[in-house]
Amino acid sequence: MRYVLVCTDDFLWKLLPPSPGFHGVYVVSTVATRARIARHGDEAVAGDLGDEAVYRRAFRTGHEPVIVAVPPLRRPRILAAIRAVAPTAPLVLLGDESDAEVDAGDDIVLPRDSVLERVVVPEVERAVARARLAKIRRVLDPAARVLILMQDDPDPDAIASALALRVVLGRRPAAAPIATFGRITRPENRAMTQILDIDVEPLEPAAVSDFDAVAMVDVQPSFFEERLGDVAVVIDHHPEEQPVQARVKDIRSSYGATSTMLTEYLRAADAKITTRLATALLYGIKADTLYLERGTTRADVEAFGFLHPLANHNALRRIERPDIPDAALDILALGIRHRRLVDGVMFVHLGPVGYPELVAQFADLFLQIEGAEWSVVSGLVNDELHVSVRNVGYVRRAGEVVRAAFGELGGAGGHRAMAKAVIPLATWRARVGGVEAEPLAASIAARFRDALGSGRAPLGS
Ligand SMILES: [Mn+2]
Structure with missing residues (x-):
C-alpha cells in the first residue's frame, strides 16, 4: 500500500522507512531534506506543508493513508491543506503531550503513550x-x-x-x-x-x-x-x-x-x-x-x-469428539427409543454401558435435539450410576442443579453448562429404590425436575 507521510523534517522517514509492505512518498519542508531522502532511492517531495500544492504532487489517488507528524501549532493549517486535496483519505496523527485537547474529528490520533504500550511494552516482554x-x-x-x-x-x-x-x-x-x-x-x-x-x-x-x-x-x-x-x-x-x-x-x-x-x-x-x-x-x-x-x-x-x-x-x-464405537450404537438406539422430553429437559437412560465417557458423549448429542434446553443422560457402569447433564448455557447452572438433585447420594458437581453425578448402585438401592431401567429412569427424572424447580433464580437475573 502506498502511504503519504507528512513531516517537516526526516523524522518519519527514519521512524518508518520504506519496506516491502510499506512504501510511499515523504512530504517534507525543505529541499535539502528531500534530497537526502532521494539519495537513498526513496520518494520525497518538498514544499510549504501548509500549502495544497505540495499534496497535489504527493497524492496519486487521493485515497492513500496519510501519517502526519508535525508541531501542534502548525497542525490546523497543514491538515486543512491535506483535506483540500484528499478529503476522504484515512489519516493518522502522531500525537504529543497536548493531545488531550485536540479534536481530531474523524481522524485517528495516535497518542505517545500508545507507542510505549503497543510497540515498546511487547518488545520489553x-x-x-x-x-x-x-x-x-x-x-x-x-x-x-x-x-x-x-x-x-x-x-x-x-x-x-x-x-x-x-x-x-x-x-x-x-x-x-x-x-x-x-x-x-x-x-x-x-x-x-x-x-x-x-x-x-x-x-x-x-x-x-x-x-x-x-x-x-x-x-x-x-x-x-x-x-x-x-x-x-x-x-x-x-x-x-x-x-x-x-x-x-x-x-x-x-x-x-x-x-x-x-x-x-x-x-x-x-x-x-x-x-x-x-x-x-x-x-x-x-x-x-x-x-x-x-x-x-x-x-x-x-x-x-x-x-x-x-x-x-x-x-x-x-x-474433542472421540470416536463412538460401533457397539455403542445399540445402546444409543435403546436410549433414543426410551427418550422423554419434558418441559425442555431431555431424559435418556442408556442402561448398562461399556465405559463412563459414553454417557457424557451422548449427553452432548441429546442436547442438540430440537426443544431440549437440558439433556440428562444416565447409564450404569460396573456398580455405579453415571448421570451426565448438559444445558444450553443461558439457564441455571448445571453444577448447582446436579448437586441439588444427587449430591446427597454420591459425587456430584460441574460447571455452568455441564455437570455429572456418580452414585454407587448400593447407595441408590438403599436410599432411593430399584435400579431396573424403568424405576431408575423415573426416579432420576423426578429428582432432577425437583432440583430444577426448586432453584431460587434463573441464571443472569
Ligand atoms: Mn494448567
Missing part, C-alpha cells in the same frame, strides 16, 4: 521472556538427560507444555522424555497423545535419579507425595501454596494456562512451532480456560490468537 529462557537454558543445557515431569494424571495443558518445553530446549525425545508417575485417564487426553503422536512415558519415582535434571511443567514439587530432591526448573500457573524450591522457577498464577507461558517462551526463542505443537498448545489453553471463559488474562487471549491460525482444527475436533 519479549526481552523479559528471553532473559528467563536464558536462565533456564543455563541450568538445563549442561544436563545430558532432562526429565520433563507432569502431574499424575496429566491434562492437555500439562502435555502441551511438556512438548513445548522440549522444543524450547531444542532437545530430541530421548534427551528429554515427557513423563508422569501416574497415567492419562481421560479419553480426550489419551486421544490428544495419540492423534498428535506425543510420547508420554509412565515413570517410577525411583527412576528420577537416572536423570541429570528435573523440569516440571504445570505442577509444583509440593503437589507430589514423592520426594524429588533437587528440582532444576518449575514452570507453572497454579498458585504457589508452599514456597517452591527450584533453581529456576517461573510461576504466574494470573495466567489461565501453562501453555500460554510456553507459547511466550517459544516466541522469545524464535523456535519453529509445528502444526502439531500449535494444536497441542491451543488445546491446552482451551481446556484449562474453558475456551477462554475461566481465569483468562490478556496473555492467554494473545497466545490463543497467535496459535489459532497455526493449529490443525481437524485434529482438534477429533480430539
